[in-house]
Amino acid sequence: MFTTPVRRAASLVRAQYGPHINGKFVEGSGSSIPVLNPATNQPITSVTSASPSDVASAITSAQEIFNAGTWSRAPVLERSKALTRLARLLEARVGDLAEVESLQTGRTIREMKVQLGRLPEWIDYFAALVRTQQGFVAPTQGPLLNYVTRVPLGVVAQITPFNHPLLIAVKKIAPALAAGNSVIVKPSELAPITVLEFAELAVEAGIPASALQILPGGPETGQAIVSDPRLRKVDVTAGTAAGRAIGSTVGKNLASYTAELGGKAPIVVFGDADLEVSVNGAAFACFVATGQTCVSGTRLIVEDTIYDVFVERFVEKLKSIDKRIGDPMNPKSTIGPLISASALSRTESAISNLPPHVQILHGGKRLVSPSQLDSFPLSKGNFFPPTLVANVKPTDTLWTEEVFGPVVALTKFTGEQEGIQLANACKYGLGAGVWTSDVGRAVRVSKEIEAGLVWVNAHHRNDPSSPWSLGSGARTGSRRLRVIRRARARLYARLRLKR
Structure with a gap:
């Protein structure tokens, strides 16, 4: 048996995890959930859930930093450079994270090395794309100048699954941050470790502490997140039944909703x-x-x-x-x-x-x-x-x-x-x-x-530029950056330059 790689992977895991709020790990006030190795059913670590009060606190800080404009109104070039730094940091940690991913999901190390090895591409793609989608002049009738820009939505929440923990999280997080949003992520309680560790890389890359927060937990945590009326968008990858229930909750708050659900x-x-x-x-x-x-x-x-x-x-x-x-x-x-x-x-x-x-x-x-x-x-x-x-x-x-x-x-x-x-x-x-x-x-x-x-004549192949329009909304491609922002039009009439 490959006990040495298992020991090495286990050595990369903290003895205990909690929510990652305001740029650091905190001791959550929710229940403790063991994270098991599916290959042995033995515990790897434990994670303290984010309680409803932890969720409310995290969303408050996310809203505050959004309103302050530290990230949401930062120059596009600044956000792009921070994401590029994040891609390089992730690139340097792919080997370690692949081992941890294999440990917590049971997926083979050969799969995880290939899958995680491509993740920096997604961050690089959106870091570059956001530089090209800053605004345009729309054709209008009459003596008007119609300047259209796209601005971030606000606080957005993302619910990610166990099967591709870091892959799906990165594909959701990268465009949301590139657009200037504040992001709340709830990873699956079955496999949250790599997503929590990714938050540490984001802080190291210079992304403001409250712009990305990870709230681990089960259904109680998820319900507290998606029911908060301050969210402007919820993005879910889950089973069909869970997706419908979340969509119903989100709809009551008139927030935007993207869902990738079941398949056959x-x-x-x-x-x-x-x-x-x-x-x-x-x-x-x-x-x-x-x-x-x-x-x-x-x-x-x-x-x-x-x-x-x-x-x-x-x-x-x-x-x-x-x-x-x-x-x-x-x-x-x-x-x-x-x-x-x-x-x-x-x-x-x-x-x-x-x-x-x-x-x-x-x-x-x-x-x-x-x-x-x-x-x-x-x-x-x-x-x-x-x-x-x-x-x-x-x-x-x-x-x-x-x-x-x-x-x-x-x-x-x-x-x-x-x-x-x-x-x-x-x-x-x-x-x-x-x-x-x-x-x-x-x-x-x-x-x-x-x-x-x-x-x-292929399967499971994808590229950052290709739309992944499954269920409700798009997960990647250039369209993804559009749906994670909203359009703002400014019509100018009867203006003249001062001399």
């Missing part, structure tokens, strides 16, 4: 796709992060002309993955455990409630034997193998509802239109994947699939 991404594989590439690509789409992402490929839709050979190769691929499930700190390990015992139980329940007409082609049972890769005791953690379930119908629960685990529904289709119909036979529309070697088909099908983001 289809992976449509056409007969002309490169077999080896599509098998490997579909496996990545389905099982990266152990299937715990909103755009995981959870519905595998394969054309009948290659169905048998594709499924045979795909099952072989899953067997090879099984042999490399081990200690998440092992660089050779492929997928890690589910985030919690309750997530494992939910996944097992999804399997036990399958209808009789389906067939489990691979997986389906919790892993309890020692790892074939490194003898890691899988029984101590929340490990579940990649699971493939065939003959699933569009009316089955496995087709329509999220499991948020490594369980994939498999079916076949005949002809392009049926493939599109099956892809769209779901209430979700976040992401989708298409595998084909035909450029015309790639264009046609990607236009017809109802999803905010469609990958062709």
